[in-house]
Amino acid sequence: MDGSGLPETRSTCPYCGVGCGVLLRPDGRGGLDVRGDPDHPANFGRLCSKGAALAETVGQAHRLLAPRVDGRQTDWDTALQQVADRFSATIGRHGPDSVAFYVSGQLLTEDYYVANKLMKGFIGSANIDTNSRLCMASSVAGHKRAFGADTVPGTYEDIDEADLVVLVGSNLAWCHPVLYQRLLSARKSRGTRIVVIDPRRTASCDGADMHLALQPGSDVALFNRLLGTIHERGAADAGFLSHTDGYDDAVAAALADDAAVTGLSSRQIEAFCALWIRTEKVVTIYSQGVNQSTSGTDKVNAILNCHLATGRIGRPGMGPLSVTGQPNAMGGREVGGLANTLACHLDLENPDHRGAVRTFWDAPRMPDAPGLKAVDMFRAVGDGRIKALWIIHTNPAVTMPEADAVRDAIAGCEFTVVSDISATTDTARLADVLLPATAWGEKDGTVTNSDRTISRQRAVLAAPGAARPDWAILAEVGRRMGHDRAFDYDSPAEIFREHAALSRIAGQFGRDFDISGFADLDDRAYAGLAPVRWPVTRTRAGGRFFADGRFFHAGGNARIVPVTCRPPAAKTGPRYPFRLNTGRLRDQWHTMTRTALSPRLSAHLPEPFIDLHPDDAQSLGIHAADLVQVQNRHGQAILRARITDAVQPGQVFAPMHWTGETAPSARIDALVAAMTDPVSGQPESKASVVALTRFDAAWYGFAVSRDAMLPNADYWAMARTEHGYRAELAGRDPRADWEAEARRLFRSPGSSAVSISDAGRGVARVALYMGRALIGALFVAPRPVAVMRDYLVTLPGQAAEGILLGRPAADVPNPGPVLCSCLGVGVNTIVEAVETRGLVSVEAIGEALGAGTNCGSCRSEIAAILRGLTAPEAAQ
Structure with a gap:
């Protein structure tokens, strides 16, 4: 049966922090039909290329389906008892700070809440950190310094209403395409100006009014120049400044800074400052180019200073907006998922806050100091201070800085647990215990996006094999460690209610995060929960922060923080230029x-x-x-x-x-x-x-195959195709027998072969067949292989008798490399349409071929093709 008669289920995309709504319908064969939710306030039906392809990422072929201990499949009882016993024994011998959790923005808020409660309230350590440390910790710190709380004041509606949007360290077109589409819509409807501040020219620069290609790490100097100009031209809002502290010191620091370190001309800087100052409705969107820096917090505050000084915050069409990289980075911040925070935006080092949370949880112990942040955590794993580690839905053996050292540290840890959906990540391969968790499409709970909107993720697929929800895994370990009552949860709705009830205490402390209006939400209301922006209390739902001049520092004022530009920590030189x-x-x-x-x-x-x-x-x-x-x-x-x-x-x-x-x-x-x-x-x-x-390779190779390959080369990169796999290869050591190498590469020793070889020229082409069906083909040359790759990838499984030519026959269409991933439109298709149909604009190509009309993130590449085709004519 198919799923055409089943209703659609509203859920949320699992990729970036935009938090797009999706409508899901099971197809009856373990797969899904996916489309954008036209009623979700984050995307109104739009999806990017990744969201549009979600249906292609479900299934069981890649899944971890049962627990494993020391590489052997086992049952849940054995695996969880092993985890509980080893953590308990380690804590008993070495204390609570000898263990750690490293978690992820892929967790739902309910999962995150249980992990934080277990570590901070019942293990008694703050050694829980998250991969969100790698993407938005500087925003958290900057918000807290300026506002007194980790409050995001901007909303997506501000993009719709702004007259100027400044993208700082944000390639919005590629990393948050749906928000970029909102920006382009505002540009079309109201003439919104766009400035991109980025050392690189990115897709977001296409159509921008100004691109400031500043030197890496010099953002503080640029925004200090803006603050100094605001002051010099009397553009500060005197009334709003009465709600702030530190303006004079911040201006003094700004005027003392040297804008020349940006590498921008004085003319460029003046044009930017003038545009910013004369445009009241200005939104500054910033992301990893700001946060991922040894001066990231200062960069954040340099941006916030300019908005605070002009009162351009908390009102429609203006304010700073930090856009996050993960679907629930915000939810993790809300439950205290970082090593230096406490649940509900309460402060770990405040004894009143800490005592209130401990009482609410009826916890036996609470840490009174921050735990180890991600980089320090893995250093502690490497030197043996951390002896038991639980990694959940993240791959630090690849993503952490100095990843080789982190990989070695995890491999050498006395006891490592990994909860994930696959056993074949770099990190999962290092685990002593592997726990199969449910994936997106099977998970039930909530996430919070970049503008504080809480949305539901709803399960529409059955959990495969023995996979379990993360909250259930964590709660069971908590019970097995002796904390039965604290972790006696039956559903994510029950956890959400507890989280909401705890937030009432935060509200009583005058904190920003308060969703106590959900504390009595019954299961049916939770199941039907519509997207809503916090805070949510008995008397308030959503709304804006800070337009009234009320902040969360003692005394109620914001702080304009003096900052000075600092260059990146690593210095270029003759050895590393x-x-x-x-x-x-x-x-x-x-x-x-x-x-x-x-x-x-x-x-x-x-x-x-x-x-x-x-x-x-x-x-x-x-x-x-x-x-x-x-x-x-x-x-x-x-x-x-x-x-x-x-x-x-x-x-x-x-x-x-x-x-x-x-x-x-x-x-x-x-x-x-x-x-x-x-x-x-x-x-x-x-x-x-x-x-x-x-890299001086002795040979280069390109291969296509029906099944996954087994490469053995100094360099290789393998990717999935519609008909199997493709791989690029290269090596320093020549191979004597390329047919034998092809049989090993394609795992097909018994297949028949057709080959061409010229040892003198270093050229070889081998195709392996089972019957008439192509198993795989390998092309080798002394230089990067010149074949039509996007044609060859269509041939595995077919007769493909002429494959060794490396190109199609003259009468076979060749769409070329895919440019528009949403609609599968190739470069050659676009070029042919331009040349034969007289298409002269990105819009005309979109109307004719569909390319660039969904998420729009390929529009800059389409524009580049047009420029390349028309430039020779213009030069004549």
Whole structure:
């Protein structure tokens, strides 16, 4: 049967912090139909390429279906007793600070709440931190310094009503495409101006009124210049300043700072300051380019200072807005999921707050000092201070800075538990105990997005195998550690009610986070809960903060914080002359454990790469498609070269998604130094220093196959396709027998082979068949292989008799590399339409082919194709 007769279920997308609503319908075969929810206030039916491909990421083929202890499958009773016993014994011998939890923004709020309660209230340690430390801890710290609480004042509606939107360290077009579509809609309807502040030229720069390509780490100097100009021109709001402290000191610091370190011209800086000052409705959206810095908290406060000084905060169409990278980074902040926070935005180091939470939980002990933040936590794992570690829905062996050292620390830990949906992540392979958790589509609970909107995630698929919800796993361990009553939960609704009741205490302390209006929510009302922005009390639902000048510091004023620009911690020099920027791609997510399951998401950029400026490439003797060895004292990587002036000379960019499972030589966080912001503890992930050299391979290969391959090369990167897999390969050591290598690569010793080989030229082409069906084909050359890859990937499983030509017959259409992932439109299709149908605009291409009309994040690439096709005509 199919699912066409089943009703749709409202849920929430599991990717970024936009928190898009989705409508889900099971297809009756274990899969889903997915579309955007037109009634959800975050997206009004829009989805990005990742959200649109969610149906391709469900299924059981990749799932962990039963607990494992020491690599052997077992039952839940055995596994959970092992976890409870080992943690209890470790605590008994070495104290509560000898254990730690490292959790994730992939958890639902109810899961997060139970984990925080277990560690802080009943184990008695604050050693629980989250991968959100890597993406938004500086925002938390900056908010608390300025406002007295981790309050996000901006809303998505502000984007709709703004006259100027400034994107700082945010490639909104690729990382939060649905918000970018809202911005483009505002630009079309009200003429909203757009300024992008980013060392790189990104997709978000397409159509922007101004791109300020400042030097990495110099954001404070730019916003200090803005604050100084606000003061000098009398643009401060004297009435609102009466609700703030510190303005004079902040202005003095700002005027003493040197804007020249930004690398921008005085003309550029003046144009930006003038535009900002004369536009009242200004929204400043910032993300990882601000947060992921050793001066991240200061960057946040430099931005907040300008909004506070002008009173442009808390009113429609104006204010700062931190956009988060994970679906429930905000929910984790709300339950105290960070090592230095307490539930409901209460302060861990405040004895009154701590005592109130302890009493509410009836907890035997509570830590009175912050626990270890992520970087320090894994250092403590490495030196043996942490002896038992529980990692939940995250992959720190890949994502942490100095990832090689973190991987080794986890491998050497006395006892490591991993809860996840797969056994094949880099981190899961290091676990002593693996616990199968439910995945998105099977989970039931709530998440909070970047503008404080709480939404429901609802289960529409049955949990496969023995998989269990995370809250249930954590609660059972709590009970087995002797805390039966505290963790006697039957449902996520019960946990949500407890969380809401605890928030009433926060409200009584005058804190911002208060959802006590849900404390008596029954199961039926919880099941039907509609998206709502907190706070939610008996008398208030949603609304804005700070327009009334009331803040959460003692005395009620905000603080305008004096800050001074500090350069990145790592210094370039003769040994490591390049500044490494890392970030995300449009179609991939974190370490690709979900998105890599989707062939169309892997089609756009299927291989890890490094962007470098043409001048740097020339000086290094590197050409397009060469492989580049990137190294520093922490690690090394091999990446494909992309030569582009989108990066500045002396700077390089590499995406952070590839792992030991997909491209083991491209784990880019192995090169990121574990240097952190002194206030937030957030690592500086965009300013490490590296050296580059051309990787001199003896051979290069490209392969397509029906089944997953078994690569054995110095460099390889494998991606899923509609018909199987594709891989790029390269090695230093020549191979004597390429047919034998192909049989090993494709795991097909008994297949028949067709091959062409020229040992003198270093060229070989091998195709293996089972009957008439192609098992796999390998193409080898002494230079990067020149074949039509996007044609070859369609051939596994077919007769494909002419495959060794490496190109289609003249009468076979070749759409080329996929550019629009949402609708599967290739580059060649776009080029042909431009050339034969006279299409002259991105809009015309969208109307004719659909490309760029869904999430819009490929529009800049379509525009680049148009420029490339029309430039020769313009030059004539």
